[in-house]
Amino acid sequence: MTVPLWPELRQAAHRVDELVAKLPEPGARGPEERAELAAAKDTARALRTRYLHTHADAVYDHLTSGGADELRIAELVGAAADAFPALLPTAGQLAADRARRQADKEGYEIDQGIFLRAVLGSPRSGPHLLDAMLRPTPRALRLLPEFTRTGVLETTSVRMERRDGAAYLTMCRDDCLNAEDEQQVDDMETAVDLALLDPEVRVGVVRGGPMSHPRYRGRRVFSAGINLKSLHAGAISLVGFLLRRELGYLHKLVRGVRTDTAPWHTPTVEKPWVAAVETFAIGGGTQLLLVFDHVLAASDACLSLPAAREGIVPGAANFRLGRHTGPRISRQVILQGRRIRATEPDARLLIDEVVEPEEMDTAVVGAVERLGGPAVVPNRRMLGGAEEPVEEFRRYMAEFALQQALRLYGEDVIGKVGRFAGRGA
Incomplete structure (x- = not known):
């Protein structure tokens, strides 16, 4: 690993993990417990954002062997979670969240959104990731x-x-x-x-x-x-x-x-x-x-x-x-x-x-x-290049990665999709 994680980031991530382990399941937490965990997550996320603002390209180079490997986004976030503990949620954490309904998740995908905003937002790493996603899938x-x-x-x-x-x-x-x-x-x-x-x-x-x-x-x-x-x-x-x-x-x-x-x-x-x-x-x-x-x-x-x-x-x-x-x-x-x-x-x-x-x-x-x-x-x-320049698309998708992650866990979204499901529509 060429770019070590900051000690304060590791500590903040560990604090979140400790709270999650000791608190009840998300749906059973009281207001004070939710507020305490939210504050700890906000601290860790602010540190992740700062760290990636400086080191996103170095992290991406490490994960892709300096750009020699083309990883799709699912492969990329999985490799980053393994190589940079505390930067992204583990496979186990994601699996546990996956088994829950949206209202009862921990929201680990927000941390993926932070990471992907930084990668896609980089003029060097972002285009490489877009090109990787244009490759045909193994299934195809x-x-x-x-x-x-x-x-x-x-x-x-x-x-x-x-x-x-x-x-x-x-x-x-x-x-x-x-x-x-x-x-x-x-x-x-x-x-x-x-x-x-x-x-x-x-x-x-x-x-x-x-x-x-x-x-x-x-x-x-x-x-x-x-x-x-x-x-x-x-x-x-x-x-x-x-x-x-x-x-x-x-x-x-x-x-x-x-x-x-x-x-x-x-x-x-x-x-x-x-x-x-x-x-x-x-x-x-x-x-x-x-x-x-x-x-x-x-x-x-x-x-x-x-x-x-x-x-x-x-x-x-x-x-x-x-x-x-x-x-x-x-x-x-x-x-x-x-x-x-x-x-x-x-x-x-x-x-x-x-x-x-x-x-x-x-x-x-x-x-x-x-x-x-x-x-x-x-x-x-030629029309597509003029109407939708790839660099503008990349910058939009960088911000989309985080904003959509935040919206997935908005209380209004959770309430609305719950009412929709309850109607049996």
């Missing part, structure tokens, strides 16, 4: 030979089929209106990787499948956003869901997949993407639309980002939405929960074509044909 590489042979992928939450040079990715969590959880994030990243890596695919299409939910039975639904039941149960993690989603498959939709088989003139393989929105795109569903090259919407569909109601940060929507709509509308949507219907004029800032529901299949085929030309990819690359 394992499935690639079968997909290139058959043109079909079947997972728990995603089905993808290659037809006539297009990869048709259907989100098929019919039981929960395509509300995203960690399984769906894993399946989506796998599918996006495969579509990008398959040389026979020129264009990708994302669409929601028919639902079995009683209220929408038989109708296609694009996405209901984050799975609030999973969040209430403690099954939505900062690293495995919230950050992996943004730095994994969403970022790959924007910039492509980083692979050694890419052409000599670019480190990534990227392709144009079409979204077909039916019924609604709520929360994370609308976030998705902001990274597509062409968005189709049925005339009876609507879009929303209910971040204020849920109490969390809507991914990178704060970064991207205003570039589409301007600042006034982005504040109305994110801060005040404005819902935009596909047929209203402002929707054209987010949607390219509005079609009648029965015309969607034909409209998708038309969009795929228009985006299949050889000049599309170099032009989208």
Whole structure:
């Protein structure tokens, strides 16, 4: 270890561990016990923040062998916890928290957020981590030979089929209106990787499948956003869901997949993407639309980002939405929960074509044909670099890593997702 931890940081972390060990379980603590532990955690977190402000690059170099190793965020935080005790929560601490519902967790993910804000915020380490997250996942590489042979992928939450040079990715969590959880994030990243890596695919299409939910039975639904039941149960993690989603498959939709088989003139393989929105795109569903090259919407569909109601940060929507709509509308949507219907004029800032529901299949085929030309990819690359510079994205995600971690443990968030789960929605 080239950069020893400060003794005062070790002592502060040890004090937190002592209190956690002697106090009752989180849900059974009284006000004075909660206040005492919160003060101890604040002291340790302030010291971690100061330490990483100075030593983040040295810590990252140690963990990645000076940048020779590319670690995804889950691997990175695990390696940091092993190599730098007291800087990040241990695997045991995270496992104990994982078994609890959100209201009863210790909040160790906040310490991961402190660490990842420092790493992503570094102009040297942050780009290296972003590049590591653009690599195809091991699961996708394992499935690639079968997909290139058959043109079909079947997972728990995603089905993808290659037809006539297009990869048709259907989100098929019919039981929960395509509300995203960690399984769906894993399946989506796998599918996006495969579509990008398959040389026979020129264009990708994302669409929601028919639902079995009683209220929408038989109708296609694009996405209901984050799975609030999973969040209430403690099954939505900062690293495995919230950050992996943004730095994994969403970022790959924007910039492509980083692979050694890419052409000599670019480190990534990227392709144009079409979204077909039916019924609604709520929360994370609308976030998705902001990274597509062409968005189709049925005339009876609507879009929303209910971040204020849920109490969390809507991914990178704060970064991207205003570039589409301007600042006034982005504040109305994110801060005040404005819902935009596909047929209203402002929707054209987010949607390219509005079609009648029965015309969607034909409209998708038309969009795929228009985006299949050889000049599309170099032009989208130039547009993307101008509209969303990677350095601006990195700085946004650095702050997001901590702010979203803090929001996960806000009392308002815990109360809201608890009420949602209690309604059985």
